[in-house]
Amino acid sequence: MSDESLFYPPKMGKIMLLGMEEIMGGNGVGALLELPLLGNSVPHPLSASSNHAFSFETISSLQSALELIYGPHGGRGMALRIGRACFKYGLKEYGSLLGLTEMTFRLLSLPVKFHIGAKAFADLFNKHTDQRVRVEEREDEILWHIERCPLCWERKAEEPVCHLAVGLLQESLSWLSGGKIFDVKETACIARGDAACTIAIDRTPLS
Numbered sequence: 001m002s003d004e005s006l007f008y009p010p011k012m013g014k015i016m017l018l019g020m021e022e023i024m025g026g027n028g029v030g031a032l033l034e035l036p037l038l039g040n041s042v043p044h045p046l047s048a049s050s051n052h053a054f055s056f057e058t059i060s061s062l063q064s065a066l067e068l069i070y071g072p073h074g075g076r077g078m079a080l081r082i083g084r085a086c087f088k089y090g091l092k093e094y095g096s097l098l099g100l101t102e103m104t105f106r107l108l109s110l111p112v113k114f115h116i117g118a119k120a121f122a123d124l125f126n127k128h129t130d131q132r133v134r135v136e137e138r139e140d141e142i143l144w145h146i147e148r149c150p151l152c153w154e155r156k157a158e159e160p161v162c163h164l165a166v167g168l169l170q171e172s173l174s175w176l177s178g179g180k181i182f183d184v185k186e187t188a189c190i191a192r193g194d195a196a197c198t199i200a201i202d203r204t205p206l207s
């Protein structure tokens with residue numbers, strides 16, 4: 001591995017594997033990790049990966065592998081579900097660090113929670129990983145710009161492919177709002193030639 005490689009730390013990679021295991025089952029993850037595409041880049045079982053940093057190449061290959069196994073449409077659905085599942089593992093690992101689980105935070109109004117939560121969540125990636133996120137707050141929506149994105153790292157695609165991030169944000173919004181559902185979609189993707197992977201979050205819940 002070259003010095004220039006970009007990484008997720010072991011904890012963050014493990015959260016992704018836990019989410020995959022919850023949705024695909026241990027055998028499903030095992031089969032996926034054996035694909036030539038992954039080139040033995042992730043140790044398995046999960047317990048073996050506790051000190052293993054995840055390169056952006058590996059994280060991107062994991063997304064491609066989902067599409068390979070389940071087809072483009074099925075792979076997208078799985079990545080969304082995995083992203084949603086990852087949230088609770090992430091909250092368990094990082095929630096108190098971010099101050100999101102404190103009672104004072106829980107009592108804030110939803111717009112304030114969105115403002116503070118988005119900033120804290122972006123900081124988590126910016127400070128603890130090589131992923132870069134910029135939050136842009138507009139009147140009707142919040143734009144989550146992933147300016148350096150591991151999910152589509154070195155990929156080329158016709159449509160946005162960072163579905164795991166969409167699922168993760170959907171679940172974080174549901175948690176922040178006490179169970180509401182929001183319209184969350186990826187509107188731009190580096191894999192498609194855009195400058196950033198942009199996920200647009202409508203501030204008004206669907207339900």
Ligand SMILES: [Zn+2]
Nearest residue numbers: 149152162197
């Ligand atoms: Zn991306």
